[in-house]
Amino acid sequence: MARMRELTIAGKRIADDSDCYVIAEIGHNHQGSLERAKELVHAAAEAGVDAVKFQKRDNRRLFTRELFEQPYDNENSFGATYGEHREALELPADAWFELREECRELGVTMFATAFDETSANFLAGLDLAAFKIASGDLTNTPLLRHVAAFGKPMVLSTGGATLGDVDRALDAVLPLNEQVCLLQCTAAYPAEVEELNLRVIETLRRRYPELVIGLSDHHNGIAMSVVAYMLGARVIEKHFTLNHAWKGTDHAFSLMPDGMRKLVRDLRRVPVALGDGDKQPLETEIRPLQKMGKKLVAARELEAGHVLEEGDLLAKSPGDGGLPPYELEGLLGRRLVRALREDDAIVGSDLEPAAEPVAASSGPGRA
Numbered sequence: 001m002a003r004m005r006e007l008t009i010a011g012k013r014i015a016d017d018s019d020c021y022v023i024a025e026i027g028h029n030h031q032g033s034l035e036r037a038k039e040l041v042h043a044a045a046e047a048g049v050d051a052v053k054f055q056k057r058d059n060r061r062l063f064t065r066e067l068f069e070q071p072y073d074n075e076n077s078f079g080a081t082y083g084e085h086r087e088a089l090e091l092p093a094d095a096w097f098e099l100r101e102e103c104r105e106l107g108v109t110m111f112a113t114a115f116d117e118t119s120a121n122f123l124a125g126l127d128l129a130a131f132k133i134a135s136g137d138l139t140n141t142p143l144l145r146h147v148a149a150f151g152k153p154m155v156l157s158t159g160g161a162t163l164g165d166v167d168r169a170l171d172a173v174l175p176l177n178e179q180v181c182l183l184q185c186t187a188a189y190p191a192e193v194e195e196l197n198l199r200v201i202e203t204l205r206r207r208y209p210e211l212v213i214g215l216s217d218h219h220n221g222i223a224m225s226v227v228a229y230m231l232g233a234r235v236i237e238k239h240f241t242l243n244h245a246w247k248g249t250d251h252a253f254s255l256m257p258d259g260m261r262k263l264v265r266d267l268r269r270v271p272v273a274l275g276d277g278d279k280q281p282l283e284t285e286i287r288p289l290q291k292m293g294k295k296l297v298a299a300r301e302l303e304a305g306h307v308l309e310e311g312d313l314l315a316k317s318p319g320d321g322g323l324p325p326y327e328l329e330g331l332l333g334r335r336l337v338r339a340l341r342e343d344d345a346i347v348g349s350d351l352e353p354a355a356e357p358v359a360a361s362s363g364p365g366r367a
Contacts, residue, residue, distance in 0.1 A: 003210040007181050009153050010109040010129035012050055014181070014212050014234050020267040021214070023155075024049040024240035024260060027113075029250055031078070032088050034095040036242075038102055041110075044240055047260040048268075051109040053132055053237070054099075056119040059086045076249050093122070100126055117146050124150050135159030135187045135216075141172040148176035155235065156180060157216045159187025163207065170208070181235050182208060184228070185216035190253035196224055201231040220253050222263040229270050238263060293319025296328060298340035306336045313346060321345055 006015040014021045024044035030037035037054070044052050059068065060083075068083030078088035091099070103110035113132040114120035120143070123131065130153040137143050138161050147154060154177060158166055166182065173180055184200045196219055204213045214235025215228040225236045239254035255263065281289075294315040302312060308331050315325040322345030323331070335352040 003178065005205075005210055005212055007153055007179060007212040009051070009111075012109070016232070016234065018234060019271065020229050020233070021051070021235045022049045022260075022264050022267060023051045023053050023235065023237040025053050025216075025237050025254075026240055027053070027055045027250055028089040029239070029241045029246070029248060029254060030054075030091070031246065031248065032090060034091060034098060037091065037095070037099055040240060040242060041099065041102055041106065041108065043242060043257045044260065045103075045106040045108040047257050048264040049108065049240075049260065051111060051129075052103060052240075054091075054110070054112040055115065055134075056096075056112050056123055057086060057090065057115045058118040059083055059090070061118050062116045096122075096126055100128070114143070114147055117143060120147050120150070124152075129153070130155060133157065135161065135185050138165055138169050141168065144169055144172045145176060148173045151177060151179075153179040153181070155183060155214075155237075157183045157185040157187075157237075158204075159185035159216070163203075166204075166207075178210075181212040181214055183214045183216040183235065183237060184233070186218060189218055189249060190220050191218040193219060193224065198224065198228055198231055201228055201233050205232045218253060222255070222259060222266065225263060226266050226270060229267055236263070236267065290318050290320045292317065294325050295319050295322030295345050296325060296331070297322065297343045297345050300342050302336055302340045304336055304339045308332055308334050308336065308351075316343065322347060 004015070006013065008014070009021065012021060024047070026037065026040045026044070030040055041052050063083060068081065070082045072079060072082040072085045077085050079085035100110055109129050111128045111130040111132060112123050113134050114123055115134065115137065120131065131147045131150065132155045133144065133147065135157040138156060138158060154173060156169060170180065182204050184198065184204060186195045186197065188195055201213055201215065212234050213232055214237065215225060215233045216237040217225045217228065218239070225238065228236065238260065239250050240260055241251045241254035241256065244251050244256065294317050296313045297316050299312055299314045310332065313328060313331065331351070334354060336350055337352055338350055340346065340350065
């Protein structure tokens with residue numbers, strides 16, 4: 001029997017019939033500052049997200065010496081070399097524990113992307129609720145197996161991947177850990193709308209019917225995430241900042257608090273707005289439709305005994321009582337039992353009973 005498409009992170013159930021799980025990707029938008037990281041966490045929690053996500057790197061372990069020592073001189077640089085830049089963006093170890101406690105007090109789940117085994121071990125020591133694997137590590141099966149062995153839910157981004165890459169990653173992870181969510185992702189920062197390929201969400205849902213599917217959305221704005229929910233995504237990850245003008249490449253396409261609040265609001269509204277599919281009039285529609293609707297009324301004064309003909313009746317608003325316009329053809333040829341003034345609504349009791357249809361005679365030769 002196939003597993004149900006369901007995942008639980010820190011007690012929050014994620015499934016086809018659940019609300020969308022929204023992750024505010026803070027990454028390194030804190031710029032290495034614990035206080036700024038706390039500000040971001042508070043703002044994200046106030047916006048109503050389910051989780052905040054950071055990034056953890058052991059830069060000396062992660063980068064070649066050549067890349068680490070490569071000059072990095074640009075407007076977004078926090079150091080003279082790329083290694084110094086990356087080190088400046090890392091939070092000290094004790095800051096992570098302080099952030100974890102801050103998130104627990106706020107009731108928002110905290111987890112992080114592990115870019116290497118050393119970082120994964122550190123995050124495991126924090127006992128965070130889940131692990132994120134970035135698109136660049138989807139083919140890094142040693143890291144995937146290492147993280148899977150911790151037994152925590154894993155969220156895998158699939159930017160730049162083929163289905164073969166996704167299959168290989170899952171072959172590495174699922175024997176060790178079935179708690180997996182796949183995110184459709186375009187690994188461009190920002191991603192243009194024509195690059196999003198949101199229908200991949202449907203492709204992933206068909207190919208992996210036992211897994212929760214979501215979207216890591218690098219597009220400016222919130223509308224595409226709502227479309228993704230309609231296509232079956234139940235996890236949405238969006239980059240988050242407090243100022244688009246801060247130094248760093250991610251801030252420009254990250255959501256500000258008001259944008260994140262609106263995203264959460266709209267994603268929560270979608271299941272309610274979809275309704276049950278049963279087309280029935282609502283109580284709230286009665287008064288507007290009475291005002292806009294129409295009833296049949298006398299086009300002019302009509303005497304009692306008058307036989308109704310074309311032009312005697314008109315459809316006029318409001319539609320508060322009287323016969324509806326779709327009854328018009330059936331009224332022609334009927335006789336009035338009372339006089340009508342102009343604009344008087346006509347009702348069934350104003351008419352003589354309709355003549356009974358004459359039964360056809362069987363006659364000679366008819367059975």
